Amino acid sequence: MTAQTSGALTVLVTGASSGIGADVARQIVAAGHRVYGTSRNPATVEDPIAGVTYVRLDNADYASAAACAAEVGAVDILINNAGESAAGAFEDTPMDAVEHLFAVNVFGPVALTKAVLPGMRERGRGTVVMVGSMLASFPVAFRTNYAATKAALKGYAMALRREVAPYGIRVVTVEPGTIATGIGERRTIHIGDDSPYRAEYETVAAATRANEAKGISSTAMAKTVVQAALSEQPKPFYARGNRAPVVFALQRVAPRQLVLDLTARIHGLAKIRP
Template structure:
């Protein structure tokens, strides 16, 4: 059940996709909502009731500034991030480091900035929005999957660490979402790469899967319900028949699941 009290909610990446829908739904439920943007003064389609504040995940100092501007945060939704694909061999280390900065270190910096206030008030909720690619990794998405796995590990490990102070840590894994994120994904395939043909196969399948994915509002409702729950579970997943595939993941050998995930993305099984 949702708390009847008005809470202050900070949603990162609130200008589009899942973040925008989470912000919209939190406003609809009567909460005080702040949404982050790298350029809050130029938000193209502001959501009524949302106050936009500056945050750049790649700028750790902006996390402290954002937290100071918002004040006491009851619920933090770490949603902002970037997508990346390509062959590991073809991806420069600078790109790997940049992705971890935006998808992992930035959210951790913001979490660290709000935790002292939550601990002092002895209440608070932090939601890490990951990806089902963490639980079901696929070729050519290694770096992205690794960043989302890191967020999940932070949430699950820190859950007990902060629980004595009334703080709840939650990990949420969306499946394939129809948000158009594929149009903003950075790609790393070198000219003449031996991986090019298989990457193109995966990219085409990924596009089809994303076009058929669940909508952002449906995923956002899972995040909102989890964040407002009296006793939230440590982990939630939605999309890609999550209830079935996570059951199969527990029952079947790991290689079978990896082969199934590859086929879902257009790649044939390879025996090694």
């Protein structure tokens, strides 16, 4: 697939202060494009990237999406990357925490996408990239709410792709596998000290830490995001990490229960039939 060659593009990357977002912003600047990167507190970005203009965005504050879009102006490419990670027992997670996670990981990106779409539609071009997670395709116990938010984001992207296609707008989903970004240290966890789920949660948590320690780098993952963003004819879906080509091929041909069992096994859980 060929990259866009229509001169310098204006690219808005959310969550550009660290991790995948920072590497995406860095690579797009290196490609010669204008980059705006969001942060909840632009003035406190610890390692600002030369060539990136930082603007405020709080995904949980939908009004900030409109303010961000107004500040940036015309956007050629929007990369919805910002989000939060969460884990724990479904029963132990309070509803306000579930609502907050959906606000940050789903409704915030939706609000920002809605804010930039009119301009893209009027100009007859644009690309929106939703950065999700392979947990949307391969959900695992004790990541229920997080997997649900990423599945929702994927659903929005897949449905929206055809809706805006007549106006020259492309919508793409990118699903990272396990990435070595240190996100586990910032993950919100809900598990009671005396929770009946605690032993199995600890098993999954330990497996997750081990998988993340040997995951692919955020720089490598960012290359896939940038490829999707700059392509003239992007595919609807990209995935990288966790042997993505193999596991997605397996998902297409294997019984769903087998795929769920294998996903659980990778996270240290034994196969159990209710």
